[in-house]
Amino acid sequence: MTAIPVSPATVPWTLPRRGPVAILFFILAESAIFAVFVSAYLYYIGRSLTGPTPREVLHFPVVMTVCLLSSSLTIHTAKRALARGATATFMRYWLATILLGAGFLYGTAREWYELIAVHHLTLRTNLFGSTYYALVGLHASHVIAGMGMLIIVAAFGLMRRVRAEHAERVDVISTYWHFVDVVWIVVVTVVYVVGR
Amino acid sequence: MTATGIPLTAPTEKDVPSVFNRLRDWAVTVDHKQLGVMYIVFALGFLVVGGIEATLIRLQLAVANNHVVSAHAFNVLFTMHGTTMVFLVGMPILAGFANYLVPLQIGARDVAFPRLNSFGFWVTCFGGLLLNASFLTPALVGGAGGPDVGWFAYAPLTEPSYSPGKATDYWVIGLIIVGFGSIAGAVNIATTILSMRAPGMTLGRMPLYTWITLVVQCMILVAVSPLTAALILLLLDRALGAHFFDTQAGGSAVLWQHFFWIFGHPEVYVLMLPGFGFVSEIIPVFSRKVIFGYPVMVAATVAIGFISVSVWAHHMFSVGMSPAANTFFAISTGLVAIPTGIKLFNWLGTMWGGRIQLRTPMLFAIAFLIQFLVAGITGVMLAVVPFNWQLTDTYFVVAHFHFVLVGGLLFTIFAAVYYWYPKATGRMLSERLGKWHFWLFVIGFNLTFIPQHFAGMLGMPRRVYTFLPERGLEIWNLSSSIGVAFQLAGGACFVWNLIRSFRRGAAAGNDPWDAWTLEWATSSPPPVYNFAGLPMVGSRRPLWDLKHPEDPDWHYE
Numbered sequence: 001m002t003a004i005p006v007s008p009a010t011v012p013w014t015l016p017r018r019g020p021v022a023i024l025f026f027i028l029a030e031s032a033i034f035a036v037f038v039s040a041y042l043y044y045i046g047r048s049l050t051g052p053t054p055r056e057v058l059h060f061p062v063v064m065t066v067c068l069l070s071s072s073l074t075i076h077t078a079k080r081a082l083a084r085g086a087t088a089t090f091m092r093y094w095l096a097t098i099l100l101g102a103g104f105l106y107g108t109a110r111e112w113y114e115l116i117a118v119h120h121l122t123l124r125t126n127l128f129g130s131t132y133y134a135l136v137g138l139h140a141s142h143v144i145a146g147m148g149m150l151i152i153v154a155a156f157g158l159m160r161r162v163r164a165e166h167a168e169r170v171d172v173i174s175t176y177w178h179f180v181d182v183v184w185i186v187v188v189t190v191v192y193v194v195g196r
Numbered sequence: 197m198t199a200t201g202i203p204l205t206a207p208t209e210k211d212v213p214s215v216f217n218r219l220r221d222w223a224v225t226v227d228h229k230q231l232g233v234m235y236i237v238f239a240l241g242f243l244v245v246g247g248i249e250a251t252l253i254r255l256q257l258a259v260a261n262n263h264v265v266s267a268h269a270f271n272v273l274f275t276m277h278g279t280t281m282v283f284l285v286g287m288p289i290l291a292g293f294a295n296y297l298v299p300l301q302i303g304a305r306d307v308a309f310p311r312l313n314s315f316g317f318w319v320t321c322f323g324g325l326l327l328n329a330s331f332l333t334p335a336l337v338g339g340a341g342g343p344d345v346g347w348f349a350y351a352p353l354t355e356p357s358y359s360p361g362k363a364t365d366y367w368v369i370g371l372i373i374v375g376f377g378s379i380a381g382a383v384n385i386a387t388t389i390l391s392m393r394a395p396g397m398t399l400g401r402m403p404l405y406t407w408i409t410l411v412v413q414c415m416i417l418v419a420v421s422p423l424t425a426a427l428i429l430l431l432l433d434r435a436l437g438a439h440f441f442d443t444q445a446g447g448s449a450v451l452w453q454h455f456f457w458i459f460g461h462p463e464v465y466v467l468m469l470p471g472f473g474f475v476s477e478i479i480p481v482f483s484r485k486v487i488f489g490y491p492v493m494v495a496a497t498v499a500i501g502f503i504s505v506s507v508w509a510h511h512m513f514s515v516g517m518s519p520a521a522n523t524f525f526a527i528s529t530g531l532v533a534i535p536t537g538i539k540l541f542n543w544l545g546t547m548w549g550g551r552i553q554l555r556t557p558m559l560f561a562i563a564f565l566i567q568f569l570v571a572g573i574t575g576v577m578l579a580v581v582p583f584n585w586q587l588t589d590t591y592f593v594v595a596h597f598h599f600v601l602v603g604g605l606l607f608t609i610f611a612a613v614y615y616w617y618p619k620a621t622g623r624m625l626s627e628r629l630g631k632w633h634f635w636l637f638v639i640g641f642n643l644t645f646i647p648q649h650f651a652g653m654l655g656m657p658r659r660v661y662t663f664l665p666e667r668g669l670e671i672w673n674l675s676s677s678i679g680v681a682f683q684l685a686g687g688a689c690f691v692w693n694l695i696r697s698f699r700r701g702a703a704a705g706n707d708p709w710d711a712w713t714l715e716w717a718t719s720s721p722p723p724v725y726n727f728a729g730l731p732m733v734g735s736r737r738p739l740w741d742l743k744h745p746e747d748p749d750w751h752y753e
Contacts, residue, residue, distance in 0.1 A: 013395040013396065015390070015391050015392070015393060016390055016391055018309070018388075018391040018392070021308075021386075021387045021390050022308065022309065022383050022387040025382070025383045025386050025387060025413075025414075025417060026379075026383050028414070028417045028418065029379050029382070029383070029417040029418070029420075029421040030421070032417065032418045032419075032421035032422050032425070033421045033422070033424060033425040034425075035422070035425075036421075036422045036425035036426055036429075036455055036458075037425060037429075040429060040440060040451065040455075043448065043451055044440075044446075044447075044448075047446045048446060049445060049446045123432065123436050123437060123438045124436070124438065124439075126439065126445065126446075127439050127440075127445065127446050127447065129438075130432065130438035130439045130440055131440070133438075134428075134429060134432060134438065134440075138428075
């Protein structure tokens with residue numbers, strides 16, 4: 001093919017980068033998935049035919065929430081550091097993010113252990129159990145997926161293979177992590193504030 | 197390949213790749229054109245499967261008190277017919293066209309994420325196979341074969357106590373997997389359109405098909421994901437004993453209906469809008485005129501996208517919602533008719549005063565205009581709540597949505613295949629066979645589905661496996677079943693045309709229709725790299741500008 005001639009109104013041509021665009025579309029789809037789980041939770045509040053009820057067994061997860069929300073700050077700092085080439089600072093904050101994420105998951109594990117072993121609440125017990133494990137489990141599985149990505153980047157970082165030119169990819173992961181964080185604010189509000 | 201398709205010297209053994217290598221080439225490809233063709237071939241294969249299921253349904257209903265299949269088999273057939281046609285024919289064939297056409301229309305080398313593209317296809321493919329493996333469950337795990345819960349899978353029929361066995365689990369898991377494929381594809385195509393356009397192709401200069409595809413991908417992301425989520429909840433019920441849709445434990449059957457139709461109604465537009473895209477490309481070329489009202493067409497598309505997510509409960513007027521909810525959904529459903537009507541008039545405005553060429557793609561596009569108008573009118577009728585109460589769950593509804601999806605969508609898909617087949621293969625489809633296909637299908641389609649309106653108004657319910665004689669239903673059902681024979685004959689002409697023209701069709705050249713969008717600027721079939729030079733775009737019809745440098749479009753836009 002011969003090239004088509006340049007139009008008289010040639011404009012400087014820049015397009016949005018594909019990674020940041022794609023993660024936003026992905027988050028749009030994920031939001032719709034969470035919306036269904038959240039609506040199911042809200043719809044079934046107080047409709048369980050048997051106990052235990054949320055008021056009896058749930059406590060506001062202060063430490064977990066602090067862990068996850070502050071991890072948004074650390075990952076943001078790490079991303080900024082990488083963009084200006086400060087790889088050592090990047091690694092420090094990146095590992096801090098992983099630790100905070102691990103703290104969150106440990107909190108979830110403790111909470112589920114207590115609910116199952118002490119209060120005998122499972123997915124089968126009542127509607128509260130079904131909706132609680134579905135919603136909190138969906139969110140926790142997203143944290144686990146995010147941790148997987150964080151750890152892969154950390155492994156490359158420890159091999160000194162993460163440099164400033166990878167800032168855009170790291171930015172995509174951090175956008176996802178922020179999204180998981182925002183979802184947690186919704187989940188906390190629905191499960192531990194409205195739902196109790 | 198040379199222009200005649202006949203190599204000048206006999207190929208040596210070294211030149212011809214072995215069958216294994218060629219299959220391997222298709223299996224590992226990340227090329228958007230190859231994957232697009234794979235999607236389309238996969239969907240056409242399942243079109244045959246879904247068509248056989250429909251034929252069995254119509255055989256059973258040809259006369260009163262018939263016993264071609266059992267009541268259970270009939271339930272399985274209409275469940276799998278609906279599921280197959282929506283998820284394994286409609287969605288993948290449109291994904292195939294988007295894959296093939298979008299990078300070519302925007303002048304890109306490939307999609308934004310070629311490997312994600314391959315993932316999307318193979319996930320869809322295996323999800324479809326898993327779905328159909330449910331027919332084998334009696335042999336594999338016992339129980340009855342095939343899901344019989346309807347394509348909408350209303351709760352609590354899907355709970356383990358009502359649907360024992362594993363067939364429904366195959367259906368649920370198959371659809372979750374197919375949904376992942378759709379979401380991956382939508383992220384990819386939408387990103388491609390925003391991030392990969394050739395220099396100069398601003399949003400306002402994109403071909404209408406690409407514009408519509410962008411809107412459709414956004415709709416897939418907000419519509420298919422809720423279905424995936426609802427199916428995960430259903431799977432938790434069936435596999436782990438949760439109670440979301442278990443009415444015995446306080447679960448709600450109506451909630452499932454909301455979740456399903458929040459997916460199900462936007463899905464209708466996800467399927468239908470690409471058809472609008474095809475005719476928006478085809479009608480201007482065969483009318484030899486620019487599309488009438490391009491900015492309005494884009495605005496109407498976006499409007500349909502937004503309105504479509506607020507109309508879902510018009511599938512639920514008979515459930516017993518509040519009058520306020522009924523009124524809201526009746527009005528929002530009626531609103532869709534406005535942008536859709538604008539589109540119809542714009543297509544007519546494009547044809548008005550044009551030099552219309554009645555080639556096969558244009559014939560299918562014109563039949564689409566008329567049949568889709570009927571579908572739209574019955575749609576508005578069904579949006580009127582008291583009318584809906586009378587006719588919901590009757591054959592009137594069946595006739596309505598088959599006018600949308602067959603008389604509307606399938607006709608535009610046929611038009612698109614006749615229009616772009618020369619680009620993908622380098623060969624023209626036979627016009628003679630195409631006209632046979634067209635006329636047989638027009639007659640067959642209308643003979644099948646016009647009578648169903650009347651059967652429905654006489655009170656024939658949907659999803660019943662037989663009906664009583666002497667209620668005035670025989671003539672409508674018999675003509676409906678006879679129409680299927682015409683459609684099958686037309687379909688046979690189509691398949692034969694596809695196969696025969698692949699070897700013997702006339703050479704197409706780069707631009708057989710004298711068209712204006714970028715896909716016609718490269719060779720047929722396009723090389724792996726699509727475009728040797730980076731195309732520069734100065735208007736909505738870059739190829740017109742190239743052919744008519746003395747009178748380019750940017751003087752007028």
